Amino acid sequence: MDIYGIPALLYYYPSDMANYCNNPTECPNYNTKGLKNDPDIAKYSGCPTSDDAHMQHMFTAINEILNAVETAGVYDGRQSLLRKMTFREQRNFMQEQYVTKANGKAEFEMSPLSAVTVLSTEYLMNYLSQYEDRNYQIGELLRQRDETVFYQVNAKFRGDPYPGALAAIDYLTCRDGKTYEDRQKNLVLVFGKIVVDNEQRTIKIVDEKGSTIDDFFKTVIDSENHNLLTKRYKDLRNFEIPRYFMQARYGSTYSKAKHIRVFSYFADGVLFPDGALWRDG
Amino acid sequence: MKEEQVTKAILEWLISHKWKIVCFDFPQSGTGRILHPNNGNYDKNKDAIIPDIVALKNRVCVFFENKNRFYRPDFEKQNAIKNGNEYDEAIMNLLKGYSVDSIFWGIGLPSANHKQGSKNAAHLVDFIICVDEDKTIHAAYNPLGISFE
Numbered sequence: 001m002d003i004y005g006i007p008a009l010l011y012y013y014p015s016d017m018a019n020y021c022n023n024p025t026e027c028p029n030y031n032t033k034g035l036k037n038d039p040d041i042a043k044y045s046g047c048p049t050s051d052d053a054h055m056q057h058m059f060t061a062i063n064e065i066l067n068a069v070e071t072a073g074v075y076d077g078r079q080s081l082l083r084k085m086t087f088r089e090q091r092n093f094m095q096e097q098y099v100t101k102a103n104g105k106a107e108f109e110m111s112p113l114s115a116v117t118v119l120s121t122e123y124l125m126n127y128l129s130q131y132e133d134r135n136y137q138i139g140e141l142l143r144q145r146d147e148t149v150f151y152q153v154n155a156k157f158r159g160d161p162y163p164g165a166l167a168a169i170d171y172l173t174c175r176d177g178k179t180y181e182d183r184q185k186n187l188v189l190v191f192g193k194i195v196v197d198n199e200q201r202t203i204k205i206v207d208e209k210g211s212t213i214d215d216f217f218k219t220v221i222d223s224e225n226h227n228l229l230t231k232r233y234k235d236l237r238n239f240e241i242p243r244y245f246m247q248a249r250y251g252s253t254y255s256k257a258k259h260i261r262v263f264s265y266f267a268d269g270v271l272f273p274d275g276a277l278w279r280d281g
Numbered sequence: 282m283k284e285e286q287v288t289k290a291i292l293e294w295l296i297s298h299k300w301k302i303v304c305f306d307f308p309q310s311g312t313g314r315i316l317h318p319n320n321g322n323y324d325k326n327k328d329a330i331i332p333d334i335v336a337l338k339n340r341v342c343v344f345f346e347n348k349n350r351f352y353r354p355d356f357e358k359q360n361a362i363k364n365g366n367e368y369d370e371a372i373m374n375l376l377k378g379y380s381v382d383s384i385f386w387g388i389g390l391p392s393a394n395h396k397q398g399s400k401n402a403a404h405l406v407d408f409i410i411c412v413d414e415d416k417t418i419h420a421a422y423n424p425l426g427i428s429f430e
Contacts, residue, residue: 031304031314032312035311035312037312041292041296041302041305042292042293042296042297043293045288045289045292045305045307045310045312046305046307046310046311046312
């Protein structure tokens with residue numbers, strides 16, 4: 001919210017949590033995991049009950065958004081929202097909840113920042129020097145930032161929850177502007193275990209969970225099934241033409257798997273025990 | 282038609298015919314009830330199943346597996362649960378408090394996708410309920426004469 005000036009709000013799903021957190025098996029909605037769903041399953045299957053105070057507050061906020069957009073248009077309407085009490089109240093509530101649940105813990109002691117190591121960029125460049133040779137030197141983009149945030153994901157390559165966590169880490173520790181280029185620190189995603197070598201001022205990446213760059217490449221290759229740009233016009237079916245036209249404009253952006261897109265957008269580098277990808281220039 | 286639409290249409294149809302919905306699930310709903318195999322590890326979901334609809338009426342219980350297309354593994358899964366007892370503990374627990382004489386296992390899918398494949402696999406299940414584009418529902422396969430309506 002501080003960067004974009006646009007509210008980003010979370011609302012609790014209605015549940016028996018408040019009154020039954022110490023004796024969950026006795027909660028009235030035990031059959032639905034303690035969640036309060038709308039009783040009209042035919043009309044609102046899978047929806048929360050609308051009677052709940054949090055849901056009522058959310059509907060109020062949605063109505064405010066609609067009013068603001070109808071009055072002032074999308075951009076100006078959106079920019080006006082943080083002045084409204086409905087949004088300020090929810091933002092204050094979220095901050096109170098954060099403090100309560102942190103229970104004295106510092107930010108870096110909680111997920112996802114507990115998986116982060118911040119080092120001088122010198123460590124990153126020394127690690128990546130293995131990919132430099134007489135004909136190729138890594139450019140200035142990474143070097144121009146003094147520090148690098150390493151997000152350690154000691155797991156096999158996959159998406160959820162890591163793309164969301166990567167984006168959160170960007171906003172929490174690296175970003176000071178509206179685009180991913182507005183960063184004070186580099187953001188590097190590591191699939192593997194980071195071992196810091198302070199003597200050599202570099203890092204090692206150890207495979208403990210089967211992390212391999214081949215999984216990243218396989219996912220990208222598999223996405224290429226959706227790439228129409230290699231087809232000739234006579235091979236396109238009519239319903240594929242608009243998609244071809246879009247891909248001619250944007251390339252393969254919208255045909256890649258979501259987690260590949262998110263990692264590639266947010267990370268300045270992605271490191272594996274057996275390979276690396278990085279931004280240059 | 283998405284799986285969610287198939288499930289919601291069948292839910293509405295069952296409710297309109299006075300079935301009691303025990304539980305239901307569709308992608309991203311978060312409402313599904315996980316059934317673990319007997320002696321399963323309840324901390325992990327390996328081999329666990331989540332029925333798409335479980336409904337009750339007149340001491341008859343129906344378990345649905347729904348899809349937006351024919352998918353033979355669903356038919357085989359329903360057949361395995363019907364004929365085996367691997368999930369009996371979880372099923373008994375789910376239906377605790379309800380009076381049930383018989384349980385039937387079947388499939389829900391769009392009418393447009395009930396073709397030769399699902400007709401050939403029909404013998405694996407107790408019923409096939411089809412959903413038309415305009416959400417009208419009919420029992421395409423119901424050899425046991427389950428009284429849905």
